[in-house]
Amino acid sequence: xxxxxxxxxxxxxxxxxxxxxxxxxxxxxxxxxxxxxxxxxxxxxxxxxxxxxxxxxxxxxxxxxxxxxxxxxxxxxxxxxxxxxxxxxxxxxxxxxxxxxxxxxxxxxxxxxxxxxxxxxxxxxxxxxxxxxxxxxxxxxxxxxxxxxxxxxxxxxxxxxxxxxxxxxxxxxxxxxxxxxxxxxxxxxxxxxxxxxxxxxxxxxxxxxxxxxxxxxxxxxxxxxxxxxxxxxxxxxxxxxxxxxxxxxxxxxxxxxxxxxxxxxxxxxxxxxxxxxxxxxxxxxxxxxxxxxxxxxxxxxxxxxxxxxxxxxxxxxxxxxxxxxx
Amino acid sequence: xxxxxxxxxxxxxxxxxxxxxxxxxxxxxxxxxxxxxxxxxxxxxxxxxxxxxxxxxxxxxxxxxxxxxxxxxxxxxxxxxxxxxxxxxxxxxxxxxxxxxxxxxxxxxxxxxxxxxxxxxxxxxxxxxxxxxxxxxxxxxxxxxxxxxxxxxxxxxxxxxxxxxxxxxxxxxxxxxxxxxxxxxxxxxxxxxxxxxxxxxxxxxxxxxxxxxxxxxxxxxxxxxxxxxxxxxxxxxxxxxxxxxxxxxxxxxxxxxxxxx
Numbered sequence: 001x002x003x004x005x006x007x008x009x010x011x012x013x014x015x016x017x018x019x020x021x022x023x024x025x026x027x028x029x030x031x032x033x034x035x036x037x038x039x040x041x042x043x044x045x046x047x048x049x050x051x052x053x054x055x056x057x058x059x060x061x062x063x064x065x066x067x068x069x070x071x072x073x074x075x076x077x078x079x080x081x082x083x084x085x086x087x088x089x090x091x092x093x094x095x096x097x098x099x100x101x102x103x104x105x106x107x108x109x110x111x112x113x114x115x116x117x118x119x120x121x122x123x124x125x126x127x128x129x130x131x132x133x134x135x136x137x138x139x140x141x142x143x144x145x146x147x148x149x150x151x152x153x154x155x156x157x158x159x160x161x162x163x164x165x166x167x168x169x170x171x172x173x174x175x176x177x178x179x180x181x182x183x184x185x186x187x188x189x190x191x192x193x194x195x196x197x198x199x200x201x202x203x204x205x206x207x208x209x210x211x212x213x214x215x216x217x218x219x220x221x222x223x224x225x226x227x228x229x230x231x232x233x234x235x236x237x238x239x240x241x242x243x244x245x246x247x248x249x250x251x252x253x254x255x256x257x258x259x260x261x262x263x264x265x266x267x268x269x270x271x272x273x274x275x276x277x278x279x280x281x282x283x284x285x286x287x288x289x290x291x292x293x294x295x296x297x298x299x300x301x302x303x304x305x306x307x308x309x310x311x312x313x314x315x316x317x318x319x320x321x322x323x324x325x326x
Numbered sequence: 327x328x329x330x331x332x333x334x335x336x337x338x339x340x341x342x343x344x345x346x347x348x349x350x351x352x353x354x355x356x357x358x359x360x361x362x363x364x365x366x367x368x369x370x371x372x373x374x375x376x377x378x379x380x381x382x383x384x385x386x387x388x389x390x391x392x393x394x395x396x397x398x399x400x401x402x403x404x405x406x407x408x409x410x411x412x413x414x415x416x417x418x419x420x421x422x423x424x425x426x427x428x429x430x431x432x433x434x435x436x437x438x439x440x441x442x443x444x445x446x447x448x449x450x451x452x453x454x455x456x457x458x459x460x461x462x463x464x465x466x467x468x469x470x471x472x473x474x475x476x477x478x479x480x481x482x483x484x485x486x487x488x489x490x491x492x493x494x495x496x497x498x499x500x501x502x503x504x505x506x507x508x509x510x511x512x513x514x515x516x517x518x519x520x521x522x523x524x525x526x527x528x529x530x531x532x533x534x535x536x537x538x539x540x541x542x543x544x545x546x547x548x549x550x551x552x553x554x555x556x557x558x559x560x561x562x563x564x565x566x567x568x569x570x571x572x573x574x575x576x577x578x579x580x581x582x583x584x585x586x587x
Binding site: 197234242 | 585
C-alpha cells in the first residue's frame with residue numbers, strides 16, 4: 001500500500017504587497033514588484049501556492065558609506081560618491097529588480113543633509129531608474145519625521161516602500177504613506193509581540209494590511225540568525241493559521257548585518273586561516289540571506305552584487321517545484 | 327476557537343417578533359453585531375412557535391446572507407427544515423444537529439455530504455441524556471463509526487457532550503469536561519468538539535460568570551467550538567485570554583482587539 005503524504009492545509013494566506021506603480025497605475029515605473037500571497041510554509045509546493053518569488057533589493061546610500069570594507073566598495077567604484085549613478089549601475093549593470101536608498105547622510109551625526117537635499121535625490125533617482133524604490137530614513141527619529149513625509153510627497157503615486165516605522169514612532173510615517181499611496185515597513189526588535197502590536201497600531205490608522213511589510217530585525221550568520229529565524233517561522237505559522245495581524249510579507253536587512261561582522265570584514269593578513277576576505281564576505285552575506293529565505297523572507301536587502309547573484313540563483317532553484325515520484 | 331453566535335433563535339422574544347412581522351432589518355442587525363463581535367458562524371433557529379418552519383428558515387438565511395458572509399449553523403430538530411436552509415445557503419454551513427440514533431444519522435450524514443456541510447453530533451439518543459462520561463463516549467463512538475463507514479470526514483464532525491445546567495445536574499460538569507478531552511482521542515484524524523455553552527447556567531442568577539468560567543475550563547480540556555452569546559463582552563474577553571494562555575494566539579498589548587479583527 002503506498003504511503004499517503006500528509007499535507008497541511010492552512011486557513012489564511014500571506015498578504016500580497018505591490019511595490020512600484022506603472023504608468024497605467026499612476027506612476028512611472030517599468031513594472032511593479034509583487035511579493036507575498038503564499039498559502040503555506042516556504043517552498044512546500046506540494047501543499048501550497050507560492051504565486052510570487054522573493055526579491056532582492058540592492059541597498060544604496062545617499063553618502064559614500066564609511067564603514068564598508070574595500071571588498072564591498074570595489075564593485076561600485078566611483079559611483080559610491082553619486083547615489084544617482086550608483087542606482088543606475090545597479091539597474092543597468094547588475095539587473096536590480098528593486099533598489100533601496102538609505103538616507104544615511106541626513107542623520108545629524110552623519111552630515112545632516114537637509115530635507116531639500118533628500119527630496120531632490122529621491123526625485124533624481126526616480127527619474128534616472130525605472131525599477132521600484134524603497135526609501136529608508138537615517139534612524140534619527142526627529143529627522144526622519146521631517147524628511148520621510150516630504151520624500152513620500154515627492155514620490156507621490158510611485159507606490160514606494162518607506163521605512164521604518166517603530167512602535168514609539170509610527171504615526172507620522174504611516175500618515176504620510178497613507179496620504180501619498182505608499183507601502184510602509186513596520187520594524188520590531190526581534191519581538192513577535194511587538195511586531196503584531198505595531199501592525200495593529202498602523203492598521204488602526206486606516207492603513208490596509210496589504211500595504212505593510214514586517215521588518216522582524218535579523219542578525220547575521222553567527223550573530224543571532226537562529227533567533228530571528230525562529231521568530232519569523234513562528235509569525236508565519238500564526239499568519240497561516242489565521243492571524244491577520246501577522247500575515248504581511250517579511251523584509252530582511254541582510255546586507256547591513258552581514259557586512260558588520262568581523263568574519264565578513266577582517267582581512268586575510270589579520271586572520272590568515274580564514275581565507276580571502278572577498279570570498280568570505282560574499283559568502284557570509286549570501287549564506288545569511290539564503291537562511292532567511294527558508295524562514296519565509298519576501299524581500300531581502302543586500303549589498304554585494306556577487307552575493308546577490310548567488311542568492312538570486314538560489315531563489316530560482318527554490319522556485320522550481322519538485323515533481324513528485326508518484 | 328470556532329465561535330457560533332447563538333442569538334438568532336426564535337426562542338428569543340425579539341427574534342420571534344421579527345419573524346412574525348417579517349422584520350428583515352432586525353435579524354440583519356443581530357447578524358452583523360454577532361459577526362463584528364467575532365463569531366465564526368451564526369446559529370439559525372426558527373424557534374418552537376414557527377407555524378411554517380421551512381419557510382421561516384429560508385427567510386432567515388436569505389435575510390442574513392444579504393448582509394454578512396459568515397457561515398451558518400442551521401439549527402432544527404427537523405431534517406427538512408435544516409435542508410430548506412442548506413439548499414439556499416451561499417456560504418459554509420454546519421448542520422445542528424444529529425443524535426446518535428441510526429435513523430437520524432441515516433438522514434443527516436448523507437445530507438451533510440450532499441451539501442458539503444459540517445455536522446454537529448450530539449452524545450445523546452432517543453433514550454435520553456447520558457449520565458456519565460462512559461455513556462457519552464459510547465454514543466460518540468457510534469457517530470464516529472457511522473461517519474467513517476459512510477465516507478464523512480471525521481475532522482468535519484463536531485461532537486457535543488451535552489452540557490447540563492449546573493443547578494440541576496451539578497455532578498455532570500466534571501463528566502462533560504473529561505469527555506471533551508477524551509473525544510479528541512477517539513479517532514485519527516480527531517473529531518472536533520463543541521458545546522452549547524449557555525445551557526450550563528440555565529436558571530441561575532449569575533449566568534455570564536458561570537458561562538465564562540465553564541468555557542475557560544472547557545478550553546483547557548481542548549474544546550474547539552462553542553455556541554454562545556458573542557455580545558457578552560466579559561465572556562469573549564475570557565475566551566480570548568484563555569486562547570493566549572493555551573498558546574493559540576500570539577500575545578500583543580492589544581490582544582483583545584487583535585482577536586476581534
